[in-house]
Amino acid sequence: xxxxxxxxxxxxxxxxxxxxRSKGDKAQYVCASGITPSGTVHIGNFREIISVELVVRALxxxxxxxxxxxxWDDFDVFRKxxxxxxxxxxxxxxxxKPITVVPDTTGTSENYARANEERIERxxxxxxxxxxxxxxxxxxxxxxxxxxxxxxxxxxxEIRACLNKHRREPLPESWMPVSVFSSxxxxxxxxxxxxxxxxxxxxxxxxxxxxxxxxxxxxxxVKLPWRIDWPMRWAFEGVDFEPAGKxxxxxxxxxxxxxxxxxxxxxxxxxxxxYDFIRIKGKGGxxxxxSGEVVSLTDVLEIYQPEIVRYLFAGTxxxxxxxxxxxxxxxxxxxDYDKCERIYYGDEEVGEKRRQKESRIYELSQVSSVPEDxxxxxPFRHLCNLLQxxxxxxxxxxxxxxxxxxxxxxxxxxxxxxxxxxxDLYAPEEFTFSLRExxxxxxxxxxxxxxxxxxxxxxAERMDDLSDSELSEEIYAAAHASGCExxxxxxxxxxxxIGKERGPxxxxxxxxxxxxxxxxxxxxxxx
RNA sequence: GGGCCGCUAGCUCAGCAGGUAGAGCAACGCCCUUUUAAGGCGUGGGUCAAAGGUUCGAAUCCUUUGCGGCUCACCA
Numbered sequence: 001x002x003x004x005x006x007x008x009x010x011x012x013x014x015x016x017x018x019x020x021r022s023k024g025d026k027a028q029y030v031c032a033s034g035i036t037p038s039g040t041v042h043i044g045n046f047r048e049i050i051s052v053e054l055v056v057r058a059l060x061x062x063x064x065x066x067x068x069x070x071x072w073d074d075f076d077v078f079r080k081x082x083x084x085x086x087x088x089x090x091x092x093x094x095x096x097k098p099i100t101v102v103p104d105t106t107g108t109s110e111n112y113a114r115a116n117e118e119r120i121e122r123x124x125x126x127x128x129x130x131x132x133x134x135x136x137x138x139x140x141x142x143x144x145x146x147x148x149x150x151x152x153x154x155x156x157x158e159i160r161a162c163l164n165k166h167r168r169e170p171l172p173e174s175w176m177p178v179s180v181f182s183s184x185x186x187x188x189x190x191x192x193x194x195x196x197x198x199x200x201x202x203x204x205x206x207x208x209x210x211x212x213x214x215x216x217x218x219x220x221x222v223k224l225p226w227r228i229d230w231p232m233r234w235a236f237e238g239v240d241f242e243p244a245g246k247x248x249x250x251x252x253x254x255x256x257x258x259x260x261x262x263x264x265x266x267x268x269x270x271x272x273x274x275y276d277f278i279r280i281k282g283k284g285g286x287x288x289x290x291s292g293e294v295v296s297l298t299d300v301l302e303i304y305q306p307e308i309v310r311y312l313f314a315g316t317x318x319x320x321x322x323x324x325x326x327x328x329x330x331x332x333x334x335x336d337y338d339k340c341e342r343i344y345y346g347d348e349e350v351g352e353k354r355r356q357k358e359s360r361i362y363e364l365s366q367v368s369s370v371p372e373d374x375x376x377x378x379p380f381r382h383l384c385n386l387l388q389x390x391x392x393x394x395x396x397x398x399x400x401x402x403x404x405x406x407x408x409x410x411x412x413x414x415x416x417x418x419x420x421x422x423x424d425l426y427a428p429e430e431f432t433f434s435l436r437e438x439x440x441x442x443x444x445x446x447x448x449x450x451x452x453x454x455x456x457x458x459x460a461e462r463m464d465d466l467s468d469s470e471l472s473e474e475i476y477a478a479a480h481a482s483g484c485e486x487x488x489x490x491x492x493x494x495x496x497x498i499g500k501e502r503g504p505x506x507x508x509x510x511x512x513x514x515x516x517x518x519x520x521x522x523x524x525x526x527x
Numbered sequence: 528g529g530g531c532c533g534c535u536a537g538c539u540c541a542g543c544a545g546g547u548a549g550a551g552c553a554a555c556g557c558c559c560u561u562u563u564a565a566g567g568c569g570u571g572g573g574u575c576a577a578a579g580g581u582u583c584g585a586a587u588c589c590u591u592u593g594c595g596g597c598u599c600a601c602c603a
Contacts, residue, residue: 009544036603076603166529168600226603250599251530276532277597281539315541320532321597322540329539332551381565430564469558476561490563504565512565 008058010360011317015241016058019271023240029064031056032233032242032270033131034071037116038099039082042294043324044245044277046120050313051243051275053129054364069237070131074113075140075223077188078102084294096187098221100137113137123297127306128367134237136229145224146199146217148232148265152177152224153195155264159228162260166252176201177228181221184208231258235265242270243318249274275318282327282426295324302421303330305414308337311365315340326426334380334415337365345374376401376408382512383419385504388433389513392420400514433498435513438520445492450525452482452489453496457522460515472507496521 007013019029033052035045049070056068078099081091087105091112094102102112109115121133139145152159159177164170176192182205189206196202201222202213216222224232233239248255249272259269280295300309303326312333316322325333342348343355344362363370378386378401390396394416398404404412423432445453455478463471479489494503497518503509510518 007544014544038603073603079602166600229603246531246598247603248599249531250597253530253599254603256530256599274531317543328552332539335551379565385565472561473559480560486562494563502563505563507562508566 008360009357010058010314010364012054012058012314012364013061013360015055015271015273016062016064019055019059019241020062020064022271026240027065028067029059029240030067030069030238031059032069032071032237032239034069034073034134036073036076036099037113037120038076038078039080039116040084040294040296041116041120042296043280043300046297046300047275047278047313047318048243048245049124049129049131050127050310051318052241053131054314055241055243057364068131069134069239071134071136071233072113072117073136073226073229074098074100074117075137076113078112096189098137098181098186101186120297123301126301126367127297127309136223140223141220143217143219145232145236148236149178149216149222149224150199151265152228152232153201158264159261162257163227166257177224179223179225180214180219182207183212183221184210227254227257228261230254231262231267231269232265234258234262234270235267238267239270241272243273243275246274246276273318276321279321279323281323281325281329300324303418303426304333305411305418306367307365307411308333310367311337311340311361314364315361326422328428330422330426331381338377338379340365341375341377344370347374371407373405373407375411376404378412378415380415380419380422383415384423384427384431385509385512387416387419387423389435389517391434394420430502433500433503435497435517436499436521438524445525446484448482448484449488449492452479452484453492453522453525455482456489456493457519457525460510460518460522463511464515471511475507496525 007017023029031052033049035041035048053068056066059066075098078091078094078097081088081095085091085105091102091105094112099113100111104110104112104115106115109118117133117135124130153176156175156177160171160175174193176195178192178201179188180190180192180201180203181188182190182203184205185207187207190203191206192201192203193211194202199216200213201216201219202211204211214222223229234242244255247253250256255269255272262269283295283299297309304312312322312324323329339348340358340362343350343358350358383397386397386400387394390400394413397416398409398412401412456475459466459471459474459478463474466474475489476486479486482489490506491501493506494500497503497509497513504512
């Protein structure tokens with residue numbers, strides 16, 4: 001085992017090398033991802049695309065040219081109205097139509113599918129993911145896949161046999177590997193009854209009973225069903241790599257049938273791997289897109305910096321399940337990321353193996369390139385306290401930190417915004433506080449406590465010249481000198497400072513707040 | 528019924544192209560009588576689900592079993 005030059009064992013790098021090995025030496029590798037925008041794109045869907053993107057980066061880091069495509073299956077049928085959408089009744093009337101013809105009832109986009117697409121495309125850009133988007137509805141309606149549809153019809157029997165191997169109910173003799181949206185109703189309640197062996201297909205609208213013959217080259221409402229559409233696109237785009245969730249990867253699932261069906265299109269299945277689903281921790285609701293209660297990339301970006309979102313996925317092997325947390329785990333994730341960063345910049349002593357591994361994860365976590373200078377680190381937990389001490393004012397927190405270079409500021413501001421969101425949305429009550437306004441009323445205290453608070457005020461005046469342990473001792477001394485229990489002084493101090501019974505450890509907390517904030521509050525009690 | 532994933536310290540998990548068991552939290556102890564919730568230092572704690580196999584060597588690879596979870600067989 002050579003230490004230097006040992007190839008990366010990061011999963012993305014391993015897959016990248018496997019792709020090259022299994023697909024051979026090529027001028028360009030096509031990596032594909034895609035889902036249907038039939039509902040809010042959730043964080044589970046995101047695992048698919050970031051898994052591909054990480055492999056894309058790994059391939060590029062090996063000096064390979066990569067085409068990274070993302071297919072929006074927006075010619076899909078509108079099956080169910082998500083509960084979180086406005087104008088439920090209106091949407092109801094569009095069921096069974098293509099999602100590109102369903103109106104966007106949130107009023108931001110040209111249609112329902114586009115609305116879902118735009119939301120996530122914007123977010124993906126933020127985390128550094130910019131694939132070449134392919135819109136399936138547009139492709140089908142432009143006749144791009146006409147020849148492929150014809151190919152599917154020509155191989156109808158093979159395809160049917162393949163699908164039947166895994167079906168409980170075999171497909172009927174008359175089954176055709178195409179589906180049509182009725183031009184009479186716009187809905188997919190249709191039955192294809194014949195194909196003329198050329199470009200003509202005839203279907204019957206099941207709701208009106210009417211029949212119509214279409215030319216596939218100009219037809220606007222003809223598509224391949226999913227299990228055929230997928231391998232068709234592999235062949236059409238020459239896809240070398242596409243992972244899939246475990247729902248597709250089970251035996252008899254769509255990947256299984258697709259890898260056989262792709263042969264009729266004259267191609268082979270891409271290199272693949274299976275990724276597992278992700279769980280959510282510390283936030284109610286499920287991931288599913290139809291229930292309405294979804295956790296989206298937006299929700300995650302509210303709490304995690306973009307590079308930390310990437311870190312979550314880059315640092316976890318795709319074929320195992322993991323949880324995205326919104327509870328106290330957030331603190332640990334930030335600490336882990338910061339540690340990874342310190343390891344990358346050589347500020348933390350670790351073994352060589354660990355260093356290589358963490359460094360690679362760090363690189364892959366970056367939205368673009370790795371910063372030349374180490375970013376300014378403020379532990380998330382401490383930041384939560386700072387923000388609350390400074391009345392949630394980000395500018396004031398940043399100026400209190402001292403030397404923050406201009407190029408370090410942006411990340412820091414993002415982290416501040418995330419911390420504020422976390423405090424508002426998920427932090428336990430013990431974590432939140434705000435400094436009181438001087439002069440506002442607090443409970444009466446017995447004399448010895450008042451005396452101790454006065455002493456404490458004098459201590460605060462000198463605290464910048466005291467060491468941590470000295471300061472701590474002075475606090476106890478203040479209590480003892482005034483004849484009260486330290487415990488009671490602590491409780492009173494928190495009342496005076498933040499209006500609560502408890503708070504962060506007093507000595508450090510006072511120092512963090514600073515003289516100019518602490519003294520006025522204490523002074524009103526000084527005797 | 529098939530497929531996949533998991534089972535490692537009290538808890539949450541990392542470690543997996545084999546090379547003497549790790550982190551965080553919790554617990555316990557110490558940091559001048561002395562701590563309240565962010566600090567520092569330290570300690571304890573695991574027959575790596577079970578049994579076989581391959582190997583000089585297995586948490587890691589293979590086989591079988593058990594328990595838990597997901598998924599396919601309808602649509603996508």
